[in-house]
Every structure is written in structure tokens, then in C-alpha cells.
Amino acid sequence: MGRLGVDLYPLQAGVGLDRVDTFAKFLGGSPANVAVAAARLGRRTALVSRTGADPFGTYLRRELKGFGVDDRWVTEVEEYPTPVTFCALFPPDDFPLTFYRRPKAPDLEIHPHELDLDAISAARVFWATGTGLCAEPSRSATLAALRARSGREVTVLDLDWRPMFWADPAAARPYYAEALRHATVAVGNLDECEIATGEREPYAAARALLTSDSGRGLRLAVVKQGPKGVLALAADGTSAEVPPLPVEVVNGLGAGDAFGGALVHGLLAGWDLETTLRHANAAGAIVAGRLACSSAMPDLTQITRALASGSGTLAEKG
Secondary structure (H helix, E strand, C coil): CCCCEEEEEECCCCCCHHHCCCEEEEEECHHHHHHHHHHHCCCCEEEEEEEECCHHHHHHHHHHHHCCEEEEEEEEECCCCCCEEEECCECCCECCEEEECCCCCHHHCCCHHHCCHHHHHHCCEEEEEHHHHCCCCHHHHHHHHHHCCCCCCEEEEECCCCHHHCCCHHHHHHHHHHHHCCCCEEEEEHHHHHHHHCCCCHHHHHHHHHHCCCCCCCCEEEEECHHHCEEEEECCCCEEEECCCCCCCCCHHHHHHHHHHHHHHHHHHCCCHHHHHHHHHHHHHHHHCCCCCHHHCCCHHHHHHHHHHCCCCCCCCC
């Protein structure tokens, strides 16, 4: 549930957007990409979101269907245009984003009364993001959806901190705390964990997520550490920390979404924590080695090849 838009990626690297001549168009938005990533791994997925009533919205719904993602809960908003996001490419670690989500993004116009709470409750996994908390009515809708998940085993809150969506970073923490009360899995990078908990050291952040009053229902905290890999700590004391898979980076933006889709797949498959993280890391590395996000999501065969070769740099085909 959450962000959906069009990503425009330059076909030239190492230059600013003011110097780019040509772009390629892709489906984007972190929750949408996670749904695509899980679908690529054989899972039945659906997205709850909204687009503008415009050609870009038509494009996004067509792309979702093409990737095998159920779009029945993706509806149109007449008042606002479908958002567009531009990215500049400065590999290996600088990919500045320019968001066009004004006057307001349609995915922030999800209303609580429009939610299919029975479907949300029945899903084996529900994935929500921190961006959905940044404005009303999406904030109330996101919290209503999370509350509907009471008692369900896998309810993921992707902390998904985007500072440009918040007028005051301090205002975000109470909403994150409320969302965490209804989640069983929390996923975030170091910046996001610091916003949610005040802690930046990875183990301290994971422990803070699991032991805070707001995180009392959490069973798993996953802390992404960038070039240092990923750490996961479970409420039962189980932990795993795995290094990243080496890759020649082209565009790092979709790596976290590929990681999320593979994380969901591993949790549903009942894999142990280390196996799940290794597969998720490999999925992220593969996408980081490609220009696109959504269309670059790997299947299980590609992830297995990457793990076997010890590199996320794979050919697009095969």
C-alpha cells in the first residue's frame, strides 16, 4: 500500500539533469516496486494506491498488470496529476531524486472508508510505508489498514523516510510509533531507524525497535547498512548479519525494493533468517547493477545464479 508513480531515468550517467538529453520511463514508487519484486518471485500480489486520471495513470495500471500485480485497488483521482520522479545517475552511490508530487500526489489521497479491510486482513503479508503517514487522508488510511492486521503474522512497516515529504522531521516520530504498534516486521536503513528510534548504531536501532512500547508487537527488525550489508534481529533473540553481494552499480535506487520483495518471499517460504537475508541482498545487488527498478526485478533463478557466482552483476537476459 502506498506510493505509485512514473520514474524517468536518464540514459546518460555522470551528468546533472540539466545536461541529460534522453530518459527512459518506468513504473516507480517503492511499494509498487516491492509488489513487482514479490510477483517476479512467484507470489500473488496486489497494490492499494491511486493515480491521476491521465495517460501516466493508464500507463502505470497497464504496467502493474503486465508485471502480474493485481491493480483492482488502484483508483483514479481527478484533482491531481500522476507523480513523476526524475533521477540523476552518479554511480556508485549518488542518485539524487527530483520529485514532482505537487500540489499533492494521488497516492496520498487514499481514504480510510475506501479500503477493502477484509482483503487487507486476509492477506498473508501486508506491506505499508512511512511515506503513507506524511499527509492526510493517507495517514489515517495507512493506520486503519495496519490496525486491521491485528493478529496476522507478517505485517511489514517499511520505514521509508523521505525528508522532503515532511515539513518537520520531529513531527514524524509519533506517527511512526503508532504504525509500529500494529506491525510485526520493521525494515529500514540507518537514517530511517534513527528517525523512528533515535538510535543509529545498527544493533542499538534494532533493539530499540523491538523493545520500545510502540514496537511491542514486532517480531523482526531489519536494518539495512548499505555497503556494510544488512542486520536482522528477531524478538526471540535470533539474529543474522550478512555482507552485501558485490556488484558494479548502475542505479542503486531500486535495490531496497528488490530486497523487500525477496524478504517477503523468504518469510513466506519459511526460510531461516540468514538464508532470507542472503537472497534479499542478492536481489538488491542485481537491481543495483541495472538501470531500471521495476522491470529489473530478478526471479529466483537469477538470484541463485548471483549467489553462486558471488556477484550481483548479471546479464539482463538469461
